[in-house]
Amino acid sequence: MTKRAIVAAVHLSSVSDLEFDASLAELRQLAKTLGFEVVATFTQRRAGFDKAAYFGTGKREELRLLREQHGAEAILVDHEISPSQAFNLEKELGAEVMDRTMVILEIFHRHARSRTARAQVEIARLGYMAPRLREAAKQAGPKDRARSGTGGRSGGESHGELDRRKIRDRIAELQTELDAMDLGRRTQRARRQERQGLARVALVGYTNAGKSTLMRALTGSDALVADKLFATLDTTVRALHPETVPRVLVSDTVGFIKNLPHGLVASFKSTLDEALEASLLVHVVDASDPGFERQLAVTDEVLDEIGAQAVPRLLVFNKIDRGGDEAALRAKHPGCLVMSARRPGDVAKLHGAIAAFFQRDLVEAELFLPWNAQKTRGEVFDTCRVLEERSDAAGVFLRIRGEPEAVKRLSEQFGAPRRAP
Ligand SMILES: Nc1nc2c(ncn2[C@@H]2O[C@H](COP(=O)(O)OP(=O)(O)O)[C@@H](O)[C@H]2O)c(=O)[nH]1
Ligand SMILES: [Mg+2]
Numbered sequence: 001m002t003k004r005a006i007v008a009a010v011h012l013s014s015v016s017d018l019e020f021d022a023s024l025a026e027l028r029q030l031a032k033t034l035g036f037e038v039v040a041t042f043t044q045r046r047a048g049f050d051k052a053a054y055f056g057t058g059k060r061e062e063l064r065l066l067r068e069q070h071g072a073e074a075i076l077v078d079h080e081i082s083p084s085q086a087f088n089l090e091k092e093l094g095a096e097v098m099d100r101t102m103v104i105l106e107i108f109h110r111h112a113r114s115r116t117a118r119a120q121v122e123i124a125r126l127g128y129m130a131p132r133l134r135e136a137a138k139q140a141g142p143k144d145r146a147r148s149g150t151g152g153r154s155g156g157e158s159h160g161e162l163d164r165r166k167i168r169d170r171i172a173e174l175q176t177e178l179d180a181m182d183l184g185r186r187t188q189r190a191r192r193q194e195r196q197g198l199a200r201v202a203l204v205g206y207t208n209a210g211k212s213t214l215m216r217a218l219t220g221s222d223a224l225v226a227d228k229l230f231a232t233l234d235t236t237v238r239a240l241h242p243e244t245v246p247r248v249l250v251s252d253t254v255g256f257i258k259n260l261p262h263g264l265v266a267s268f269k270s271t272l273d274e275a276l277e278a279s280l281l282v283h284v285v286d287a288s289d290p291g292f293e294r295q296l297a298v299t300d301e302v303l304d305e306i307g308a309q310a311v312p313r314l315l316v317f318n319k320i321d322r323g324g325d326e327a328a329l330r331a332k333h334p335g336c337l338v339m340s341a342r343r344p345g346d347v348a349k350l351h352g353a354i355a356a357f358f359q360r361d362l363v364e365a366e367l368f369l370p371w372n373a374q375k376t377r378g379e380v381f382d383t384c385r386v387l388e389e390r391s392d393a394a395g396v397f398l399r400i401r402g403e404p405e406a407v408k409r410l411s412e413q414f415g416a417p418r419r420a421p
Helices: 017-034 055-071 085-093 100-111 115-140 142-149 159-180 182-193 211-219 262-271 273-277 292-305 326-332 345-361 373-382 406-416
Strands: 003-012 036-046 072-077 096-099 198-205 237-239 248-252 280-286 313-318 363-370 384-391 395-404
Touching: 003 017, 003 395, 017 036, 036 072, 036 096, 055 085, 072 085, 072 100, 085 096, 085 115, 096 248, 100 115, 100 262, 115 159, 115 262, 142 326, 142 384, 198 211, 198 273, 211 248, 211 280, 211 326, 211 384, 248 345, 280 292, 280 345, 292 313, 313 345, 363 373, 363 406, 373 384, 373 395, 373 406, 384 406, 395 406
Parallel strands: 003 036, 003 072, 072 096, 198 248, 198 280, 280 313
Antiparallel strands: 237 248, 363 395, 384 395
């Protein structure tokens, strides 16, 4: 069941309307990603945050009424607020309060797949939780201490102290794990080898650029890849539809976030693993966003930082139906695609460009699979296009066309001697 949420923010005088609106729009998008239905947006102009509860007294009452009116279960605040501000706000509003950092942490938590990514996100979450537990313990007051004094804990430790110590230990443990993982390089390499020969595309770019929309348009709404080969992959991996040869798998990434809290940068990069495994990155840019040039530059920079500079990229300027200078974009970024996810013809062009990328350097080979090697048959059909198939008493001849890497691997094992002309 979707939870209703109100997105709320103090508009500081130092922040332009444009920036403020963009940030709110992004938070709404992030909320949607988390499965919230955003029922209202609530703002207050103020020189600074209220020390006690973020919004001023009168505005808090207004927000409480708005919350009741909409039956909202959560208030999402577009800043990182202090534990006591969050606590006071929750008490007054009678709803769960999540600040921007918590929303982002929750999204990263859901998207972290590799061990490295999971450890990094957990460290960030624990670091975020620690002061909040302290606040909760403080609010619980002396009763908590009195109770815990008789509760068998040694040294008269309060709940809070004990939890804090546990958190510190856990962070240290995770850090050791991370170091031992050698930044996950080995696992990554192993995983990449495992998926060699699979044609994979990752959609990257800022939130709200239209990645998920394009993903749906490119793959057909519910064409979930249920093949057991991909059982370990996230459900956001789908095959290009109509199907192509080789079959191309598309994955959606978390997306870049405009106001990413500093402490989350490492976790964010980790969740981008998906991008490293792709053979092609489709970099989606919202051409109608006034800040798109800077976003484009930041995305490129971060991709380079995580070691994705060697992965070919296709630059896609989306949302051109909302305006934007198509000719200027083409002139400035040769080879880019300017499109709208709302136009089926444009989506077909993108589909074509992706398919062409993977067909560009396909090679042909002949294989001979003895009858006792029929297990490999499935793999051949999954990764290559079979142009011809003949069998005799000893096994099956296959003429295949596919990606050089896959064809080479198969040929090394099952290459058939070339027939004399
Ligand atoms: N006008 C217009 N809106 C679009 C286009 N592509 C996506 N959108 C809208 O932009 C918003 C964000 O899209 P989404 O796919 O969720 O972005 P993501 O955060 O990159 O996954 C949604 O409201 C989409 O309907 C487009 O080409 N034109
Ligand atoms: Mg999305």
